[in-house]
Amino acid sequence: xxxxxxxxxxxxxxxxxxxxxxxxxxxxxxxxxxxxxxxxxxxxxxxxxxxxxxxxxxxxxxxxxxxxxxxxxxxxxxxxxxxxxxxxxxxxxxxxxxxxxxxxxxxxxxxxxxxxxxxxxxxxxxxxxxxxxxxxxxxxxxxxxxxxxxxxxxxxxxxxxxxxxxxxxxxxxxxxxxxxxxxxxxxxxxxxxxxxxxxxxxxxxxxxxxxxxxxxxxxxxxxxxxxxxxxxxxxx
Numbered sequence: 001x002x003x004x005x006x007x008x009x010x011x012x013x014x015x016x017x018x019x020x021x022x023x024x025x026x027x028x029x030x031x032x033x034x035x036x037x038x039x040x041x042x043x044x045x046x047x048x049x050x051x052x053x054x055x056x057x058x059x060x061x062x063x064x065x066x067x068x069x070x071x072x073x074x075x076x077x078x079x080x081x082x083x084x085x086x087x088x089x090x091x092x093x094x095x096x097x098x099x100x101x102x103x104x105x106x107x108x109x110x111x112x113x114x115x116x117x118x119x120x121x122x123x124x125x126x127x128x129x130x131x132x133x134x135x136x137x138x139x140x141x142x143x144x145x146x147x148x149x150x151x152x153x154x155x156x157x158x159x160x161x162x163x164x165x166x167x168x169x170x171x172x173x174x175x176x177x178x179x180x181x182x183x184x185x186x187x188x189x190x191x192x193x194x195x196x197x198x199x200x201x202x203x204x205x206x207x208x209x210x211x212x213x214x215x216x217x218x219x220x221x222x223x224x225x226x227x228x229x230x231x232x233x234x235x236x
């Protein structure tokens with residue numbers, strides 16, 4: 001039986017230094033997913049940080065509610081782009097939104113996801129959970145619970161796992177090969193927001209963090225080849 005996977009892709013992974021969309025990376029990640037569909041049912045939660053991050057844009061007049069809604073719209077844009085890359089590669093996919101925008105994207109329904117999986121489709125989830133103050137990390141865990149996922153993979157931007165502090169700022173940062181959710185919560189590690197980590201305690205799925213900027217990392221993971229990652233266990 002195929003395992004169900006929820007893959008979180010940060011918005012920053014979509015872009016490069018010159019554009020909001022790195023088409024070479026997008027093509028490569030879609031190719032990896034296509035190779036993996038014989039062994040896994042794959043769903044994807046997309047972030048929107050390549051388009052909207054309030055902390056990167058000095059607009060004091062925008063309140064937190066509206067900033068978060070702008071972030072949701074950014075994930076919808078990324079979802080539409082990703083869906084079209086699947087389409088151009090003849091990979092059937094369905095894009096779902098938690099914001100009511102049915103003329104563009106149908107609303108999420110876990111029963112429809114099950115039908116999509118039975119037809120070997122990739123499912124793309126966007127717009128977070130549809131409410132402000134919740135991250136796409138939280139949506140990733142929520143979707144894993146709703147669809148009964150076996151694996152959750154957080155594809156990080158230039159980070160190959162969980163560290164005790166930011167490895168891009170501190171040369172002495174220590175990487176964890178294995179860590180528990182309770183350790184992440186107790187130590188307030190910033191690899192995932194604490195709401196998502198707490199919600200994950202309700203699940204029975206395995207969680208992994210790896211660097212998705214190099215799509216071959218994801219391919220190596222799916223095909224049990226050597227790759228750097230951190231595995232997160234529920235109990236600790």
